Amino acid sequence: MNTEIAEKIKNMLVENLRIPADELEYTSELFGNDIGLDSIDSIEIIAGIDNLFGVQMTGAARENFQTIETLTKYVEEHMGE
Amino acid sequence: MGNERRCVVTGLGLICALGDNTDKCWSAAAGGITGIREVKTFSTEDCYANKGAEVAESSDKLSHEDYDRSSLLCIKAAGEALADAGYTVTPENSGRIGVIVGNCVGGAASIDKYYTDEFKTGSAKPSDILKMPASAIANNVARHFGLNGATANIVNACAAGTMSLSYACDLIRAGKADAFVAGGSDSFSSLAFAGFHALHALSADACSPFNHSNGITLGEGAGILIIESYEHAVARGAKIYCEILGSGVSSDAHHITAPRPDGQGQMSAIRRAVKNSGLEFTDIDYINAHGTGTAKNDEAEFLSLHTLFDENKHLSVSSTKSMTGHCLGAAGSIEAVLTVKAVCEDVLPPTIGYSEEDLAVLKEKAGGIDFVPNTKREKTVNYAVSNSFAFGGNNASIVFAKKPHDLPDNTNREKIYITGIGKVCGSAAENAGEGKGIRANITSDDYKEHGIKMAFYRKLDRFSQIQLISGMRALADGKITIDESNENDIGIIIGTADGPMTEIVGFQKAVVEGGTANGSAFSFPNTVYNAAGGYFSIFAGIKGYNVTVANSVQAGIQSICYAADVLHSGGESIMVASGTDENTDVDAELYGKLGLLADSAPYSMDKPGFVLGEGSVSLIMETESSVEKRGVEKYAEVAGCAMTHCAVDFGTVSGSESALVKAIEEACADAGITPADIDAVSGFADGHKVIDGLELSAYGKAFGRDIPVFAVRQEIGEARAAAGTMQAAYAAELLSGKLGNTAAAYISGKKSDVDISGYKYILAAAWGAGGSYSAVVLKKA
Missing domain, CATH: 3.40.47.10 (Thiolase/Chalcone synthase)
Structure with missing residues (x-):
């Protein structure tokens, strides 16, 4: 996993979605019970990823949004497209 | 009928x-x-x-x-x-x-x-x-x-x-x-x-x-x-x-x-x-x-x-x-x-x-x-x-x-009591200086205490955070558990001067800098003034009346008047009345640019400014029959309320003093007493010489004597609506006897300890920019 990308995504989630940094690991389930993101948050993630990396995630499959790890993987695979 | x-x-x-x-x-x-x-x-x-x-x-x-x-x-x-x-x-x-x-x-x-x-x-x-x-x-x-x-x-x-x-x-x-x-x-x-x-x-x-x-x-x-x-x-x-x-x-x-x-x-x-x-x-x-x-x-x-x-x-x-x-x-x-x-x-x-x-x-x-x-x-x-x-x-x-129709008369003239108080405020000892003023300290422990999970509280902006904590504290203090049996009989009134200004400004700046397509979906729901009341009702499960009133500093006491109106109209049996205003760098910057911040103290009478504060104070207001049914302790009775106005330019108060005198007289009349019966005032002095001067002058006219005045902003700063509700909360606590027999008060602007053991009535009054005033009479229960 590209930790530079992962760290940028983590900072974006902390800043834009007010998730406490100390409770957010790269493998935390973002849409699970603990962090509990919802559909409005996913809009914000799509906008944040677009701003940071120019990668469009509109319509991307749900599993790509599961963790910072899966988001990072998606960004790595689609950067520069 | x-x-x-x-x-x-x-x-x-x-x-x-x-x-x-x-x-x-x-x-x-x-x-x-x-x-x-x-x-x-x-x-x-x-x-x-x-x-x-x-x-x-x-x-x-x-x-x-x-x-x-x-x-x-x-x-x-x-x-x-x-x-x-x-x-x-x-x-x-x-x-x-x-x-x-x-x-x-x-x-x-x-x-x-x-x-x-x-x-x-x-x-x-x-x-x-x-x-x-x-x-x-x-x-x-x-x-x-x-x-x-x-x-x-x-x-x-x-x-x-x-x-x-x-x-x-x-x-x-x-x-x-x-x-x-x-x-x-x-x-x-x-x-x-x-x-x-x-x-x-x-x-x-x-x-x-x-x-x-x-x-x-x-x-x-x-x-x-x-x-x-x-x-x-x-x-x-x-x-x-x-x-x-x-x-x-x-x-x-x-x-x-x-x-x-x-x-x-x-x-x-x-x-x-x-x-x-x-x-x-x-x-x-x-x-x-x-x-x-x-x-x-x-x-x-x-x-x-x-x-x-x-x-x-x-x-x-x-x-x-x-x-x-x-x-x-x-x-x-x-x-x-x-x-x-x-x-x-x-x-x-x-x-x-x-x-x-x-x-x-x-x-x-x-x-x-x-x-x-x-x-x-x-x-x-x-x-x-x-x-x-x-x-x-x-x-x-x-x-x-089209035509008149007989309406069921649900009017309820029962006595109303304060049975719970929840506060989130900073203290004077924590004044950050440099115009930042006094801020409340909320940690994850405060959320844990009320079972509020991170998945819920991370959504909240500052304004909603302090409202949620004060509301939950008040419900806990009033020993209220909300379930299907009472969820429709409990309502909320929140008063605020400035609302969620930090979230509004943050959202607007992103749009100004990045274009209309750059709005934040996460932030936008919090830019409406009633989001805080929404989150509170969602978490607590309150399904009754729910209104937020924005009306300058006095909105904190106006929320009490409004909640009393809802109880009297027969809509609910319990109301949470809150006053809430935040103080972040955004708020401090805006008040600073208006030239309203100064390192002053109530009745110092030398500066045209105040120390900005923040907070949320929530009161449980309840009808007598509900109090008796639940068998809970009473802080004080809300015996009388009044809202008055004398139209002057928004952002000013000069020329509107008569409306403050009227609010005091009408709140006393609503309580069935006269200003002569009031033992003390829980006042609104914030250190701004115009505000403090107007207050003392109006008290002189309304009471015609040296009445003791408590000044809660000494401790929490000009927390606007939160300070208003705090004035009433403090008065209720004094009357309940929980704070002892003496309290520090100002008499003619000079500080001294007063014996409160015989007090029966304390009045709390508040001002609003543009000439809005409200007052409540608290009576020993």
Whole structure:
């Protein structure tokens, strides 16, 4: 996993979605019970990823949004497209 | 039963995309003509939608003052309504006519302008800062027309324009005013457009309620009704349009933006309104629906209407938003004006936008309900309902009638007690200096204490955080557990001066810097003033009355007066009354630029400024029978309340001292006592020499003696509405005996300890910019 990308995504989630940094690991389930993101948050993630990396995630499959790890993987695979 | 408390409509004023007066708007609405065009107010570059229903007139054509557009739209409509009502305001009658305005986005146009100026030129005009808060609107209207009755801005987003009418009727029925200029106003704003755009809630085409339902189209405007007691209208020979019967306000306790899919909250508001009108669902001839055109609203509203009205074989429903757009805080009042016209003319405005294919689909979905597609319907309208549902899960419904109808008398004159107190405030020892002032300290432990999970609290902005904690603390202190047995009998009133300004400014700055397409979907729901009350109701499960009032510093004590009004009108048995205002770097910067911050102390009388504070203080107010049933301890009785006004420029108080004296006298009279019976005052001195001077001068006139004054802002700073509620909380704690027999007070501005052991009555009073005042009398329980 590209930790530079992962760290940028983590900072974006902390800043834009007010998730406490100390409770957010790269493998935390973002849409699970603990962090509990919802559909409005996913809009914000799509906008944040677009701003940071120019990668469009509109319509991307749900599993790509599961963790910072899966988001990072998606960004790595689609950067520069 | 009885109808001696009749409220009638005697004047109408309307401005929206359909025209600049009631006749033009009504003629367009009845004719099925749309006001929706391409947006002109700001750039919609990179946005997937560009439709809006804007008012053609520029702000300088609306009124001569240098006010925010929301105030100017409201003045324009209020002017028409007062003239239509033939209401002549005189020094003798001005104190009996007040202003209650519903609003969503406050001075959004001015916030946009301020931060655009700052972004483009590096400097912005401090005078624009006073135009930002929703607090200014009703006060500006009162100032323009010289109205000196109670003022309030109801800031419950898209339900505000209906709630304002409901509250005006309650106050008139309680004898607290003869008449109100009541309604709502909102300007077209990049704030709302960018927000709904970010949520993908805008329709790319003109909105299509109960039809394609693929999003809203925003609009702007103001709708004003002159509402009077029947006796007052008859005495001055006024023409009467129609009656306003009952109304209902409820809370979904479900989600911050989406309505409950099962429609339960909407139905609760409609049920309350119909029941409070002494009617059956089968009596209703017409409903002006909320009908926004989002899939979630329309599905829930279809369900609510079918569930409640399928026995009604003559019901027509339409959404005039298909022509006016969704005017947010003005929506309910614009629709009220159109509904009054429908009742008077026996003509129903249509829902427009149906093609032949759409009509076939509608036939399936509509069942026995007539949705008045495309063209007006002529039919006798004896009883009409107008519905408004809002962000935060706030619902309101109100009934208009052609003829008088006996209303059930739910009035409850039981004693009201404070049975719980929850506080979130900073302390003077923590003053950060450098103009930052005093701030409250909230940690994750505070959330854990009340079982609030991170998944919930991370959504909250500062304003919502402090409100949630203080509200939960008050419920815990009052030993209240909310379940199915009491969830509908508990309500919330939140007072604030400045609302969630930090979230609003953060959102607006991103839009100014990055364009209208750069709005944050995460942040937008928190930019509405009622989000904090929404989150609180969702977490606590409170499904009753839920209103947020923005009305400068005094809103914290006004929330207590309002909560008492709701309890007296028989709506609920328990109310949470809160005062909440935040202090972040954004708030401190804005107050700093107004030149209002200084390192001063109450009654130092040497500086034109104060130490900014923040916080939220919540009180549990409860009827005597509820207190007895629950067997809980009482802090004190809320024995009397009063709201007064003396119209001066917003941002000033000079010249309005008489209204403070009047508030004190009226609160005492409401408690059945005179100012001579008051033992001490829990005052509002904040260190600003003009404010503190006005306070001492008014106390001199009202009490005619050296009365001890407690100054809570000494410890928490000028926490505005929170400090107001704190004044009452402190008075209640002193009277309860929990704080001992002595307390530090100021007598003629000099500090000394006083013996409070024999105290029976303490009065708490508060000021608001623009001349609004409120006062409550707390009595030893």
